[in-house]
Amino acid sequence: MSVYVYGIARSDHPALPEKAPGVGRPPREVRIVREGDLAAIVSDCPEDLRPKRRDLLAHQQVLTEVGAKGPVLPLRFGSLSDGEEAVRGVLAEHAAHYIRQLEELDGRSEYNVKAVHREDEVLRLVLSQDTEARSLAERNRAAGGGSHEDKLRLGELVANAVREREAEDARLIEETLAPLAQRYVPGPEGSGWLANLSFLLDREGAEEFTAAVEELGRANPHLDIRATGPLPPYSFVGRPDEAGRTAQAAGSPAG
Amino acid sequence: MTTAVPAQRSTGGGGGSSGLYDVLELILDRGLVIDAFVRVSLVGIEILKIDVRVVVASVDTYLRFAEACNRLDLESGPRKSPGLPEVLENATESGAGSKTKGALAGAAESISDAFRQGRSDEEETEPRRRRASARRKEETE
Numbered sequence: 001m002s003v004y005v006y007g008i009a010r011s012d013h014p015a016l017p018e019k020a021p022g023v024g025r026p027p028r029e030v031r032i033v034r035e036g037d038l039a040a041i042v043s044d045c046p047e048d049l050r051p052k053r054r055d056l057l058a059h060q061q062v063l064t065e066v067g068a069k070g071p072v073l074p075l076r077f078g079s080l081s082d083g084e085e086a087v088r089g090v091l092a093e094h095a096a097h098y099i100r101q102l103e104e105l106d107g108r109s110e111y112n113v114k115a116v117h118r119e120d121e122v123l124r125l126v127l128s129q130d131t132e133a134r135s136l137a138e139r140n141r142a143a144g145g146g147s148h149e150d151k152l153r154l155g156e157l158v159a160n161a162v163r164e165r166e167a168e169d170a171r172l173i174e175e176t177l178a179p180l181a182q183r184y185v186p187g188p189e190g191s192g193w194l195a196n197l198s199f200l201l202d203r204e205g206a207e208e209f210t211a212a213v214e215e216l217g218r219a220n221p222h223l224d225i226r227a228t229g230p231l232p233p234y235s236f237v238g239r240p241d242e243a244g245r246t247a248q249a250a251g252s253p254a255g
Numbered sequence: 256m257t258t259a260v261p262a263q264r265s266t267g268g269g270g271g272s273s274g275l276y277d278v279l280e281l282i283l284d285r286g287l288v289i290d291a292f293v294r295v296s297l298v299g300i301e302i303l304k305i306d307v308r309v310v311v312a313s314v315d316t317y318l319r320f321a322e323a324c325n326r327l328d329l330e331s332g333p334r335k336s337p338g339l340p341e342v343l344e345n346a347t348e349s350g351a352g353s354k355t356k357g358a359l360a361g362a363a364e365s366i367s368d369a370f371r372q373g374r375s376d377e378e379e380t381e382p383r384r385r386r387a388s389a390r391r392k393e394e395t396e
Contacts, residue, residue, distance in 0.1 A: 005289075005292060007287075008287070045295075049295050050295065050296075051283065051295075053275065056275060056279065056282055056283075057275055059282060060275065060278065060282055073287050074286045074287065075286050075287045075288075075289065075292075076282075076283070076284075076285065076286035076287065076288050076294065077282045077283050077286065077295075078294045078295035079286075079287075079288070079289060079292045079293075079294055079295075080292055080293050080294065080295060081291070081292045081293075086291060086292075089291070090289055090291050090292070110281075112277065112278060112281060114277070116309075119323065120323070120327060123320070123323055123324055123327055124327060127324065127327070133324075137324045137325070140321065140324070140325060141325050145321075145322075145325055146321070150321075151317070151318055151321035151322070152314065152317050152318065152321070154317075154320070154321045154324060155316065155317025155318055155319070155320040155321035155324075156312075156317045158317075158320040158321070158324060159310050159312065159316050159317055159320050160312075162310050162320070163309075163310045163312075166309055166310060187280065187281070188280045188281070188284040188285065191280060192309055193309070194309050198281070198285075226277070228277040228278055231278055231281065232286075234278075234281040234282065234285035234286045235281060235285045237285075237286065237287040238287070239287070239288060239289070239290070
């Protein structure tokens, strides 16, 4: 029977969540598969497992519980193994790599920061700063909205200004928060936020970090910015062959 | 509605569905991948992605912005080209919290609402799309 794997921790982790509710309905019981210094957190896998809300939450919950008491390498949702023997094989094969990652992540969590513009606020900001756009907007308004061409001209002008503002704000967010984190990487691409970044923080640094995010929101009312964390370090784990790349990417995310 | 929105401090843990929404992409797209393991099929699942919320160059966008500018001026009264602080004050005074938020924030809300209001455990991660801006990551059934 397939085994669902949640994550990997050290076998001497102080609070491995044995018997915690896992994925499936009814929830399959979480158990621990040990091999040397490592332990995999697993459960049976329901036949028809799919990413349903409760399953995603169960995955997240199990990892959060482990992560609260010690480092854990979170697996991507839906990782299945043929059986416990195969799980032990994986732990043994890459033990050094996993142990190194666990050491690096000890006492650290991921915080994800997302931001978008509040549309009306950013439009007000743009109009207040761009004389041309403002006078065009006023002319259009006086003309009851303006002709199609007038609208397009104004819209293009404003859209370009807003886009510049997006890049500017993305930079501001990155430059403000990066110095407060151990590492940071861009979030999954193409998700449409003007900023979507994941930061790796020491436990002691979390308060300062969330305060900085709040301050960014206060100082920039046109920004809808939020931080979510502490999270299992989803964005800071890598395959053995990715270790070097991950380390290099740290601190200098592309795009 | 005031000008600042405090950073949310989701617990990440018990999560709640709105917390889940914020980290969904991380749970599904990030996390350790082990080559020897297989991954459960995501076919049939529409993974929400709020897409194209950043401004793209298109006629639709231009027209939308032009209309929004027009509407904005009407909302802030007859005053011409007010300075920024004044404008923000107006936004606050008008008290149109949800209105002044704009379409962008609205999209995020409607999706997390969909999560929160999901009626049953059986429901899959398929929040109804109110804007045509969510993108399919995987094929729908």
